Amino acid sequence: MDGNEQAAQFIRDAHWNDLPDAVQHHSKQCLIDIIAAMVSGVLTPISDITAGYAPITWPGDDATILLQDKRASVAGAAFANACAANALDCDDGGAYTRGHQGAQVFPTALALCETLRLGGSEMLTAVVVGYEISHRFARCWHDYLHPIYQADGSWGSVASAATAARLMGLDIPTIKQALGIAEYHAPNLPMERDLIDPAMVKHGHGWAVMTGIVAAELAERGFTAIPGLMGSEKYKDWLATLGNEYIMVDGVDFKSHCSCGWGHTAIAAVQKLQREHDWQVEDIAAITVEGHHWAVVLHTTHPTTTEEAQFSVKWPLAAYMIDGEVGPDQILEPRLGDAAINALVDKIELVESEEFNELYQPSFEGGDEGYSPGRVLIRFENGSAIDSGVVTESCRIGARGDEERLEEKFRWLTGYVLEQDRIDQLLEMLWHFEEVSDVRELTTLLRKR
Numbered sequence: 001m002d003g004n005e006q007a008a009q010f011i012r013d014a015h016w017n018d019l020p021d022a023v024q025h026h027s028k029q030c031l032i033d034i035i036a037a038m039v040s041g042v043l044t045p046i047s048d049i050t051a052g053y054a055p056i057t058w059p060g061d062d063a064t065i066l067l068q069d070k071r072a073s074v075a076g077a078a079f080a081n082a083c084a085a086n087a088l089d090c091d092d093g094g095a096y097t098r099g100h101q102g103a104q105v106f107p108t109a110l111a112l113c114e115t116l117r118l119g120g121s122e123m124l125t126a127v128v129v130g131y132e133i134s135h136r137f138a139r140c141w142h143d144y145l146h147p148i149y150q151a152d153g154s155w156g157s158v159a160s161a162a163t164a165a166r167l168m169g170l171d172i173p174t175i176k177q178a179l180g181i182a183e184y185h186a187p188n189l190p191m192e193r194d195l196i197d198p199a200m201v202k203h204g205h206g207w208a209v210m211t212g213i214v215a216a217e218l219a220e221r222g223f224t225a226i227p228g229l230m231g232s233e234k235y236k237d238w239l240a241t242l243g244n245e246y247i248m249v250d251g252v253d254f255k256s257h258c259s260c261g262w263g264h265t266a267i268a269a270v271q272k273l274q275r276e277h278d279w280q281v282e283d284i285a286a287i288t289v290e291g292h293h294w295a296v297v298l299h300t301t302h303p304t305t306t307e308e309a310q311f312s313v314k315w316p317l318a319a320y321m322i323d324g325e326v327g328p329d330q331i332l333e334p335r336l337g338d339a340a341i342n343a344l345v346d347k348i349e350l351v352e353s354e355e356f357n358e359l360y361q362p363s364f365e366g367g368d369e370g371y372s373p374g375r376v377l378i379r380f381e382n383g384s385a386i387d388s389g390v391v392t393e394s395c396r397i398g399a400r401g402d403e404e405r406l407e408e409k410f411r412w413l414t415g416y417v418l419e420q421d422r423i424d425q426l427l428e429m430l431w432h433f434e435e436v437s438d439v440r441e442l443t444t445l446l447r448k449r
Contacts (some may be wrong), residue, residue, distance in 0.1 A: 002230075002231040002233075002236070003136075003230035003232070003235055003323050004069055004176050004179065004180075004227060004228050004230050004237035005172070005176070005231070005233035005236075006230075006239050006240075006242050006243075007133060007136075007137075007162070007175075007176075007179060007228075007230050007239065007242065007301040008130070008172040008175040008176045008179070009172060010129065010133075010242045010243045010353040010359040011129050011162050011166050012165075012166070012170070012171065012172055012175060013177050013243075014125050014126075014128065014129050014166065014243075014352065015123060015442065016121040016125045017127060018401075019125070019128060019246075020246065020249075022249050023128060023148075023410055024244045024434070025229060025246065026246075026248060026249050026252065027124045027128050027131075027404075028124065028430060028431060028433055028434075029254070029359060029406055030102050030127065030131070030248070030252060031106065031124065031127070031430050031433055032090060032092065032406055032407070032410050032430045032444075033092050033254045033406060033409070034048070034085055034091055034092065034102035034103060034106045034412070035083075035101060035106075035410070035414075035430060035446075036090070036284060036409060036412075036413040036414055037085050037086070037087075037088065037090050037091040037102070037413070037447055038066055038081055038085045038103075038106075038107070039067065039413065039414045039418060039446070040082050040088055040090065040413035040414060040416055040417060041083075041084030041085055041086070041087035042066070042068065042084055042087075042104040042417060043068045043087075043088070043286070043328055043332060043416060043417065044084070044087040044088065044306055044332070045089050045200075045305075045306070045333075046082040046083050046307075047068070047080070047087050049195070049200070050079060050083040050084070050206060051065045051068040051070055051080045051084075051316060052070075053080075053081040054070070054072045054076035054077065054079050055070050055071065055072040055076060055165045056099070057076065058072045058073040058075050058076025058077075058079065058210075059072060059073065059076070060073035060074075060076065061079065062074045062111070062114070062115040062393075063076075063078070063110070063111035063112075063115050063232060063443075064077060064114060064443040064446070064447065065080045065081060065115045065445070066081055066084065066446045066447075067078050067417065067447070067448050068080070068448060069105055069447065069448040074111045074112055074115050074213055074354075075209070075210045075213045075214060075255035076241065077107075077110075077111045077114075078107040078108050078110070078111040078112075078160075078209040078213055079107075079207075079209060079210045080206070080208065081110065081111070081209075081412065082103055082104060082108075082187045082205040082206045082208065082209045083205060083206040083326035084105040085102070085103035085104075085106065085107055085205065086100060086202060086203055086205045087306075088258040088306070088310070088328060088331065089202075089255075089256065089258055089259055089260055089310040089311075090228070090255050090257070090258040090409075090413065091103040091255070092252050092253065092254050092255070092414040093252070093253060093255070093261055093347055093396075094131065094134065094135055094247075094248070094250075094252045095247060095251030096135050096136075096138055096139040096142075096247070096251070096365065097134060097135060097138035097139075097152065097364050098138070098142060098149070098152070098157065098402055099151065099152030099156075099203060100152050100156075100203060101130065101131050101134045101135075101152075101156070101159060101203070101252065102127075102131075102151070102252075103133075103152075103159060103203075103205050104130070104152065104156035104159055104160050104205050104208050104209055104212075105126075105127050105130030105131060105134065105156075105159055105163045106127060107205075107209050108126075108160040108163045108164055108209045108212055108213060109123045109126045109127050109130070109167065110164050110439065110442075110443070111209075111213070111366045112126075112163075112164055112167040112168070112213070112441035113126075113167060114439050114440055114443050116167060116277075117170075117438055117439075117440070118167065118398075118438075118439060119436055119438055119439065120433035120434050120435060120436035120437075120439065121433075121434040121435075121438055122187065123167075123433070124171055124432060124433060125166065126163045126164075126166040126167045126436060127163065128206070128246070128248065129162050129166045129176070130159045130160065130162055130163035130166075131159075131165060131247075131248040131252065131262065132242060132243075132247060133158065133159050133179075133233075133242075134156065134158070134159035135247040135248065135251055136230065136235075136238050136242060136247075137155050137158045137159065137183075137228075137229070137230055137238055138152075138155040138366075138404065138448070139235075139238055139366045140156060140160075140230055140235045140357075141158075141183075141228045141229065141231070141261070142155075142204065142365070143234075143235075143365070143366055144229055145364065148190070148418070149190075149196070150188065150189045150190065151189035151190075151191035151202070151204050152189075152203040152205060152208065153175070153186075153189050153203055153204025153206075153207050153208035154186045154187060154188070154208075154310075155186070155201075155206050156204075156205060156208035156209070156212070157182040157183065157185065157186040157187065157207075157208045157212050157226070158179055158182045158186065158212040159185075159208075159212065159213065160182065160185050160208055160209045160211065160212020160213060160308040161181070161182035161211075161212035161213075161215040161216050162175075162177045162178075162179060162212075163212065164178070164212055164213045164215075164216035164217075164389050165178045165179075165216045165219070166389055168217075168220060170215055170216065170219065170220060170443050173178035174220060175221045175392060176227075176228070177219040177223065177224055177225050178216040178218075178219035178225075179215075179225075180225025180227060180228045181218055181223060181224075182211055182215035182216075182266040183228045183229060184223070184226060185211050185214075185215065186208075186224055187204050187208065188212065189201075189203070189204040191203070192297060194311070195260075195294075195297045195298060195311055196297060196369075196376060198300060198303075198305070198307040198310065198311035198312075199305075199307055199310045199417070200439055202307060203263075203339050207262050209406060229240055231376075233406075236387050238292050247256050251398045253397060254396060254397040254398055254406060254409065255397075256327035256396060256397060256405075256409065257316060257320070257325070257327070257430070258310065258316075258326055258327050258328065258330070258331050259309070259310045259311075259312070259315075259316040259326050259331060260298055260310055261396070262291070262292075262294050262295045262297075262298060262313075263298055263312065263313040263316050263393060264396065265291065265295065265372055265373065265374030265392070265394050265395040266289045266291065266295070266313055266374050266376055267316065267317055267320050267326070268319050268374070268391050268393045269289075269374055269375060269376035269388035269391040270317065270320065270321060270376055270388070270392055273376065273378065273386050273388050275406055276386075277386050278385065279378070279380065280292070280310055281321050281322060283380045283381055283382070284344070284347060284378055284379070284380060284381075284383045285347065285379045285380055286347050286348075286349065286378075286379045287311060287317075287347055287348045287349070287376065287377070287378050288343075288348065288349050288351060288376070288377040288379075289314075289317065289348060289350050289351065289374065289375070289376055289377075290319060290329050290351045290352075290353045290356065290374060290375040290376075290377075291313070291321075291350065291351075291352065291353065291354065291356060291373075291374045291375075292356040292357045292360040292372065292373070292374075292385070293357050293360075293445055294354055294360070294364070295350075295372075295374065296313075296350045296351070296352040297412045298311050298312050298313045298398075299312070299314075299350060300312035300314070300315065301314055301315075301345055301346075302336075302342055302345065303315050303336050304313075304333075304336060305333065305336075306331050306332050306336075308331055309330075309331040309336060310331055311334075313348075313350055314329070314345045314348045314350070315331075315341070315345055316331070316338075316356065316393045317348065317379050318341045318342075318344035318345045318348065319335075319338075319341050320330070322340055322341055322344065323342060327412065327413065328413070328416050331384060331449075346401055352432065353375075355372075356373045356374070356375075358404060359371060359373050360373065360407070370414050371392045372390065372392065373390050373392050373395060374390075374391050374392075375387070375388055375389065375390055375391060376388045376391075396410040397409065407427060408425075409425075410423070410427060411423055412428070422445065425445060426446075429442065429445070
């Protein structure tokens with residue numbers, strides 16, 4: 001049995017009651033995190049644009065575009081919700097993927113479950129399927145295309161197709177076709193170009209979910225595809241554990257800041273210096289940030305859009321040093337002219353470290369080794385200096401993340417959009433989401449009022 005057959009069997013046969021307790025629990029943590037990202041994402045221009053566009057291009061009454069008082073077809077609603085889910089870059093990240101999974105599989109599952117009148121356990125099961133396929137397929141995809149770095153929406157098309165196929169109840173031969181269609185039609189997303197010149201195209205999540213859903217729908221109608229990469233003998237070992245080892249339990253973690261994760265190590269280094277030394281921001285003369293290539297690529301200095309602010313090391317770091325957090329208040333357009341933050345940004349220098357490149361490369365290539373190091377050196381006006389040394393943590397709420405920190409993040413981000421009683425209702429529902437009989441209970445709670 002090749003990897004494509006294994007993947008299709010796993011997608012068809014997964015059931016909520018058969019999933020280990022740790023997987024069930026972590027899937028609800030992922031749900032809480034991505035709902036926070038989607039809700040707060042409606043604050044952004046990209047959310048307004050896509051929510052207005054989707055009902056025109058994909059009209060229908062199938063599914064809700066959250067908090068926008070609009071509805072569209074399954075593909076249309078998923079497209080708009082996926083764009084909102086990643087709009088603030090505060091959504092989860094996964095091992096082997098170089099990117100974000102929840103912002104793709106959840107909007108896909110939500111739209112289909114709403115139109116099919118399915119319940120919470122079915123949605124969470126399909127999401128687990130999407131995560132587990134994405135960990136494995138993304139690893140194959142990046143290896144196959146190496147050294148071309150394509151963004152999440154490329155491999156996310158296949159993860160979304162897997163999620164859709166599970167909910168649509170497709171049989172094994174049809175699932176294999178759906179995965180192959182999604183892979184072949186996956187968008188070409190030259191990620192480094194967007195890191196250099198950040199724009200709304202970002203990770204391509206909207207196109208990923210649209211491609212995945214359409215792939216499943218086409219397969220159901222008899223549309224065919226070439227065999228997918230997961231069937232390659234080269235990747236046999238990467239698929240062998242599917243259904244037995246759930247990578248998402250330890251392989252999915254959650255952000256503490258609204259910005260690209262490659263810049264979070266610098267914030268962690270500053271946090272270390274805050275714990276170890278007594279100093280004031282106004283006394284700083286210069287800051288040197290050492291990082292690997294992919295951190296230094298995030299070179300935007302004075303952003304004019306939220307996308308530029310997210311894909312920067314200097315701006316989020318300076319904002320954190322002044323405000324103590326990096327959230328919507330720090331990265332949305334109204335704040336980007338802040339004189340104090342911009343003045344501190346001008347004192348920051350980024351330096352690429354070959355040593356850090358070597359330490360990070362194994363991880364970037366999809367291996368089990370390697371880590372993302374950084375270092376911050378702060379010089380003061382009086383001539384003194386403090387050095388964080390090499391830092392490897394990234395300010396994330398770890399895999400198997402603690403519930404208290406996750407709830408704090410949820411209340412923080414949703415509080416920009418929702419009133420307190422609705423936040424309380426949402427948290428109660430999401431922690432017990434497997435008991436929800438119809439996902440429309442969630443979409444009703446997330447309508448615009």
